[in-house]
Amino acid sequence: MALLEVRDLRLSFGGLKVLHDISFSVEKGAINSLIGPNGAGKTSLFNCLTGFYKPKGGSIRLGGRPITGLPPHRITALGLARTFQNIRLFKEMTVLENAMSGQHCRSRHGIVSAILHLPSQRREEENIRTTGMRWLDFVGIQQHAHRLAGGLSYGDQRRLELARALASTPELILLDEPAAGLNEREKLDLVHLIRRVRDETGVTVLLIEHDMGLVMQVSEKIVVFDYGQKIADGTPEAVRADPRVIEAYLGTED
Amino acid sequence: MTLDLVIQQLVNGLIVGSFYALIALGYSMVFGVIKLLNFAHGDIYMNGAFVGLVVFSFVGIWVGNGWLGVVCALLVSMLAVGLLGVVIERFAYRPMRNAPRLSILITALGASMVLNGTALALTGGKHYAFNTDLGFAGVDISTVHITYTQMVLVAASISLMAGMQAFVSRTMYGKAMRAVSIDMGASRLMGIDVDRVIALTFFMGSALAAGGGVMAGAYYGSVHFFMGFIMGLKAFTAAVIGGIGSVPGAMLGGLLLGLLEAFGSSLPFVGSEWRDVFVFGTLILFLVFKPTGILGRSVVERV
Amino acid sequence: ADIKIGIVAPMTGQLASEGQDMENAVKMAIEAANAKGGANGDKVITITADDACDPQQAVTAGSKLVSEGVTAIVGGYCSGAVLPTLKIYGDAGIPFVIIGANSTKLVAANQGNAFLANSTGDMQATTAVELFKKNGFKKIAVIDEGDAYSSDLAKLTAEAFMGAGGEIATKETTNAGEQDYSAVVTKIKSSGADAVFWTAYHAGGALLTKQLRQAGFQGGIVLGDGNNSPEYLEIAGSAGEGVYLLSPPTVDLLSGAGDFKGKYKETYGRDAGAYAALSYDVGDLIVDAIARAKSADQKAIIEALKASDFKGLAGEIKFTDKNTLQTSNFRPVIAKGGKWVAVE
């Protein structure tokens, strides 16, 4: 069974139909991409998957469990993490604290045990810190742990967002244009990092990207949207050759 | 409640409500442009009433205590207090433009206290009579008597508000105000002098409050240093209920608040001492179901 | 050594004007006493503490006076602010003569050291009921402002009037600082009341009067003692004609106060307000009590106060065993030609 199953998903704002009966699935352990022209509805789909938008119809299943219409924090707890198209870090907090934030839904101590300084609470805190450090290490920015997140370079901020999402120990991670604003070398590093995420942690990846070089390089399957509709779905080779995709999105090479 | 009573309370509510609306409008405009809950707005209203009274007593020597005097007082006060608003913005708020929002809020509180404290020091807390002879003539609808003064008052505040709405939605300067409220930096790139636009907003908002102050002073016949406090609160309430930042929203919010109060005073089974529980209770419930006020935009944050 | 007398009054806040009057008049009395050689030959000095009519500020103001080592304290305009201070002065054993505040709650909370120089709420209620009867008012609307003083007076009067066979048409509460009373006016009119009793202060009283008359209310209007202010008449204007007021003894009503009135205006550049005369008397009374106690000993002063048999501008001050006035000093007056004149 597929890890993520989207069936007949519909979304509209007022009169504007943003998603029309979208269906597709993502297999466990895969790296898939979602592409399409600007305004095709890619980010909106992510927002539906993660509970930020309430779809008008259709269903979403994660690992067989229905998650349609749940609030974002519940969905994260069920194993779906995301990054944002325009970086949304807690800029005024440290890099480590950002990484620690991901584990909120995996820890449980509350106000009372904090006031009482219970030993189990102390241990949990310690655990959150070390786990946070581990993820920083994984994405390669642990040397900046105590700097403010807002002071990181753009590329490092993208990495930190990834670390934060990974810290919630997801099964599926959604990346919204992770390469936007990165230069060629940074993009190469990103491809490498995305592969490591899947290979070393087993997390499934679904990403939105406009950089075709990166998309073709990294994805096993590509879903293509246009005007809120799925117009293609297949391997990079198949998609690249699809005339509808070329017309709507890629354009003719020159 | 009998029908007459309902009509009478409706009239009562509309009259107070039009004052609330007028003051709320300035509140909302200032909020719209610099996202500041201008706690000093009520004191501006109070200052407007005092300036109006001084002018009225002065010109009264020549023109008497009738309409002409009130109109003179209104115009002079709106101009003078409008400028006061500009001065306050210049010296208290502009230096704070990049400060945290709560700090600006506290600065506004400080500005309010300065205006209020000055008025106390100057008047010694005395209540002044604002005696006009506008008369009680009017029309009767069944047992309900509506004076011409009341009609003029409602008409005046509605036309001030309509004018404001037209200004904001039609003119280039009005558009500039909205642009500044959305993005100051980008506005400057359009060639908009942001400081000027903000100053203009304060001028207009303060002038409206002053106009309200003079009208209220003349209508109710008394002026004192504390009169702005409650009015400021009501205006704030009305502005938020209407959907803060929205001009027609402020108007509707003001009228709604006036009506709620009028009918809240004649609740069945309980006395008028429960009025504000009713008013605020209704408002809170309302916000639970319509979280952005009457005309506030429901912005789905794009993530 | 100098004898220190504390004055607590609202010097800021909404009732600052009244507080100013109290301070001025007490000081005038003390200066006059000093000119005659002070108390027991000692010079009397005053220290003013602002309570802003706010309970919390009143407590700090009170403890400031206590710490300054004052011999006695006079003042207090708002019952709400005086109430929590009674404990402080009581514990410190300081004689305290209350000038204005007169809620019956003060009597209950008194620890024996406090004296009410103003007639209490129930005395006023009695006077009010008498006035209603005399004018043939049968159905009264009672309106207060929701503060300690006015709601206490409203309640007492309503009870007293019903006890005397009268009917309460409606009981309403307004908010201090608001200008529009139309909703309440509408309610009063539809209640069929033949008179209105307003128990709060003059600012609201004037507005209410005006709006009642404008709405065509023809019945009687009666005001509590917080309304005696020249400002009331100025603001109410012609609408105020024929309105009754349960007045404290003010300079205009007192035959012997002409000198005081002139001197007050000369010294402070303003007219003497409603409580100026009584404040002057209380200033006098405290010096008199110290003189009678023949020392600055506070217990002795309290005893002397209990035994007071004082005649001042405002009339006589003699206390009951509850430290309240033996005879009410409220006088019903009526507004005629822009002046308060005594009702015979």
Add this chain to the structure above:
Amino acid sequence: MEPDIVLSADRIVTRYGGIKALHGVSLSVKRGQIVALLGANGAGKSTTLRTLSGLIAASSGSVRFLGEDITKVPAHRLPHRGLVHVPEGRRIFGDMTIKENLDLGSFTLADDVERRRRLDHVFELFPILARRQNGDARNLSGGEQQMLAIGRALMAAPKVLLLDEPSMGLAPQLIKEVMNIVQRLNREGVTILLVEQNSKVALKFADYGYVLKAGRIVLEGLGSDLASNEAVISAYLGGVAA
């Protein structure tokens, strides 16, 4: 000074708080050119544009525009002199309609007939904007917002246009479309200073280019020379950011 230099910066230093973002940047733009300003993340490209358009004050150095020193001229005075800046991230007025956004572009213009004329020109360039003119700008997709941002700038009838990363976040086809429009504008006589990270795209069109690194110009030359010198550029552009 050469007469055909319309915009120039002379050793400008710009700070954010205490931190220097530009360490003496000098550049010049000639009439009718497309000049590219390249550089990695955080190199100071946007800061340079902001300093040129007066959004941030330079702490030293000077900016000249059409022969006048504009270093101290506030930002809002420049559009009607003909210097218009399309900022990074588009910065459209999302709560206002597309038409209102465009109107604001010609804020300083009093002549309604002329405004209408310019509006028609923009609608001709970007037909999608004409179709959705009464809709709220926020609902446009990324690419359409970019068109609106450029269209809004054109409403001021610029002599010199400062464009900050117009290709950011755009689909491949749209990048092409936008760049075509840039070229067309240039042919119509608008001088353009183009900031790009994507050097391939930028150098295809540019007459001249500058490369910024850590707040300093490290390389400049004719567009074609730089384009053939990709290796050198990517050494700078691919280098460690910030």
Add this chain to the structure above:
Amino acid sequence: MTEARILPAAAQPRLMRWSVVLPALAAVACALVLPQFANAYVTEVATTALLYVVLCLGLNIVVGYAGLLDLGYAAFFAVGAYTSGILTAEFGLNFWLTIPVAMAAACVAGIIIGAPTLRLRSDYLAIVTLGFGEIVRIIARNLDITGGASGLIGIERPEIFGFKLMQVQHFYYAFLVLALLTAFVCLSVERSRMGRAWFYVRYDEDAAAGIGINRVSAKLQAYMMGAVIASVAGCLYAAKMTAISPESFTFNQSLLILLGVVLGGMGRIPGVVLGAILVALLPEVLRGAGTYRPLVTAVALLAIMLFRPNGLWPDKRV
């Protein structure tokens, strides 16, 4: 406009820094001996200052940590004061037993008003809290059990181990203990998982939701914790005043507490404590100004805000 940047302490590499601990200890030591040297008035004012310290620390959780603008905080103060006052005066309950009841009452009140409204945007939340504050005050004013407009009088003074708290000094120490306790609680929570969650929500609600934080629940917890602290302060306040009335729980009171939070430097405990002390002291220091007192106080306040827009003692690393 940017919010003042506040770093939760967990971010700091070392939790205990002597440069912080030593002055804090010194301040506590001074506070301990103060009544030995001061007269009743000074002690009274200092007690008020401590009351504001507690209230401001409580409100700081709501405003400073969770970023919720609360204009009706005095309501919870009132809930505490009235619960304790009524239970001791009318039902003869032991003062100390009233505290847990008051805490529970504040929690319930916090949930009733907070649960449906905390998702509102800041300015709308402001009016809801303001309205709630007024509702609580008017209810207290209109009910018989609360003593109506005159309030409750003759509230019993508490006893502890047979010792009756009577004088200002006694209450001074009681409030000092409460203030220290509150500071300790705030410090502990600030550095914990929930404390961080508040900061996350405050800086970016959507991002917080995206990483699995329940925004409404986090806000509600902050709101309730603030409510509980105010209610405990209210209990002690009632016992100290022996007479409480609706006039002590006005909108102005709420503003004053907010003022203390922002004036000193929102979000960090030392700043808030300083602000609270200032709010209590400033009007007293300026007593000499008479009728001009409000004006002078206001000018002083404005000057502070204009010269130190982030508060007097903001976080150093801003």
